Amino acid sequence: MFxxxxxxxxxxxxxxxRPVAIDxxxxxxxxxxxxxxPPTNRRGWPLWSALAAAAVLGAILIARPWSRDETNxxxxxxxxxxxxxxxxxxxxxxFNDWDPARSPMQTAQGVWATAVRLAPGRYRYAxxxxxxxxxxxxxxxxxxxxxxxxxxxxxxxxxxxx
Amino acid sequence: MGIERVESSDAELVRRVxxxxxxxxxxxxxxxxxxxxxxxxxxxxxxxxxxxxxxxSFVRAYRSLARCYDPARFGAWLYGIMVNRYRTTxxxxxxxxxxxxxxxxxxNGAAHxxxxxxxxxxxxxxxxxxxxxxxxxxxxxLKHVEDLEYEAIAELTGAGVSALKMxxxxxxxxxxxxxREAEHV
Numbered sequence: 001m002f003x004x005x006x007x008x009x010x011x012x013x014x015x016x017x018r019p020v021a022i023d024x025x026x027x028x029x030x031x032x033x034x035x036x037x038p039p040t041n042r043r044g045w046p047l048w049s050a051l052a053a054a055a056v057l058g059a060i061l062i063a064r065p066w067s068r069d070e071t072n073x074x075x076x077x078x079x080x081x082x083x084x085x086x087x088x089x090x091x092x093x094x095f096n097d098w099d100p101a102r103s104p105m106q107t108a109q110g111v112w113a114t115a116v117r118l119a120p121g122r123y124r125y126a127x128x129x130x131x132x133x134x135x136x137x138x139x140x141x142x143x144x145x146x147x148x149x150x151x152x153x154x155x156x157x158x159x160x161x162x
Numbered sequence: 163m164g165i166e167r168v169e170s171s172d173a174e175l176v177r178r179v180x181x182x183x184x185x186x187x188x189x190x191x192x193x194x195x196x197x198x199x200x201x202x203x204x205x206x207x208x209x210x211x212x213x214x215x216x217x218x219s220f221v222r223a224y225r226s227l228a229r230c231y232d233p234a235r236f237g238a239w240l241y242g243i244m245v246n247r248y249r250t251t252x253x254x255x256x257x258x259x260x261x262x263x264x265x266x267x268x269x270n271g272a273a274h275x276x277x278x279x280x281x282x283x284x285x286x287x288x289x290x291x292x293x294x295x296x297x298x299x300x301x302x303x304l305k306h307v308e309d310l311e312y313e314a315i316a317e318l319t320g321a322g323v324s325a326l327k328m329x330x331x332x333x334x335x336x337x338x339x340x341x342r343e344a345e346h347v
Contacts, residue, residue, distance in 0.1 A: 008341055009306075009334050012287055016307045022199035023213055027191050030220045031184060078188045115192055 025106035028113035031080060035111075074119045075157045079127075084110030086129045091116065093125030093152075100128045120158025126151065176233035179224070191220050194240055197308065201241070204303050205248055207292055219244045241308070242318045245300065290340035294333055301326050302333035 079091050089112040090100035096116070105112035105127075112127075124143045127135040136142060136151035143152045172193075178186035195216065202212035202219075223230075223243050230239050291299055297319075304315045305326070312323045319326070 008338050012290075012337055012341070013306045015283070015287055016200075016204055016291075016303070019196060020200040020203045022195055022216070026195060026199075026213060026217055027188060030191050030217055030224075031188055033217070033221050034187065034224045035184065076192060078185065078192050080185070080188060113188070 023106075024114070025108050027078065027115070028080065028106055028111040029108035031113070032108050032111040074117050076115055076117045077155065077157070078113060078115045079105070079125075081105065081112040081127050081135075082110060083112060083127075083129055086110070086112065088130055090128045090131075091125060092128050093123050095123050095125070100131065118155075118157045122154060122156045124152045124154055126153060171234065172236040173233040176227065176230060176236055179227060187224055190236065190240075194237055195220075197237075198240060198244055201303055201308055202244060202248075204291060204307065205296075205299060207288065215244065215247055219247050222247065238310075238314055238318065241304070241310070245304075245318050248296075248300075286341055286344040289344065290337050293340055294336055297321075298329050298333040298336065301329035302337070305330050 081089055083089055086107075089105045089107070091103040091105055091114050092098045092100050093103075095118055096102040103114050103116060105114040107113075125137075127137075129135055134150040134152075137153035141154045143154050172190065175186045175189050179190070198219065199212065199216050202216045203209055206212045206215060219240065223240050226243070230236055232239070294302065300319065301315065301321075304310045304318065305312065310318075312326050315321075315326050316323050321329070
């Protein structure tokens with residue numbers, strides 16, 4: 001017995017609307033590619049001059065609250081860490097119990113990225129490079145109350161600033 | 163560098179990108195990657211090609227950001243880049259054939275019952291979509307899967323609203339036909 005034509009199409013639409021898995025490393029690849037050929041602003045300075053300068057130091061972090069989910073008031077934060085020599089990088093923080101297995105970062109030619117959704121609040125975080133090397137964000141506020149004896153950084157979500 | 167509180171609107175993020183903030187562009191990529199990726203996968207068929215097209219579209223959008231005259235509608239503008247990207251590179255029929263070989267293997271490897279049915283249904287839909295003319299598939303996906311208004315689709319594609327409605331209608335009819343045929347294979 002056939003379904004009504006509209007039912008068939010409705011099932012097709014429902015099927016096609018399901019999320020499609022996209023490689024999480026795509027974000028990092030895009031950022032890497034655009035950073036390699038930066039446009040110039042009106043004054044002719046490369047827009048990525050600050051980024052390039054920081055890259056010389058070997059590691060860059062860009063962490064930004066990305067998108068506000070109005071349903072649960074959380075922010076999606078994308079963390080990008082440039083470490084061309086690293087074999088692995090994990091994002092660790094008090095939001096994931098400092099567990100490197102919970103937020104491994106994906107790489108594309110040395111640019112590491114991962115996204116984490118966080119509810120409003122103040123969080124400490126760092127990057128664990130090669131499983132042993134603890135790195136704070138050089139451009140973010142440093143946590144003063146770090147009980148681990150290593151540097152970490154602070155991000156505030158949903159507040160007035162960091 | 164450092165961390166700032168970021169407003170979540172597309173317009174604000176575009177403004178920050180234009181000011182040189184790579185993180186803000188990362189935010190836009192994150193926001194649209196899944197939706198645009200879904201469209202690319204269904205439109206192109208091959209997952210690897212779709213991700214390549216997606217990445218390329220994001221890069222093109224970044225390099226052309228000065229031409230995004232209404233930053234509040236960045237998402238629609240981005241869809242337009244993807245639509246045009248597909249048209250310029252064309253359908254890759256040969257690669258679509260390879261997908262079906264792979265899916266047939268998956269079907270053979272599927273255990274029993276529901277799992278095999280799901281694989282078969284997915285395969286049938288992919289085959290039916292692939293048989294649609296590109297302009298029919300494009301209109302159907304943008305209207306029914308991406309949930310865009312006809313006026314928005316007309317802006318993206320350059321086709322008139324009445325032509326788009328006809329394409330969507332034909333796409334629906336053909337999908338029904340192809341899927342019914344698949345039931346008898």
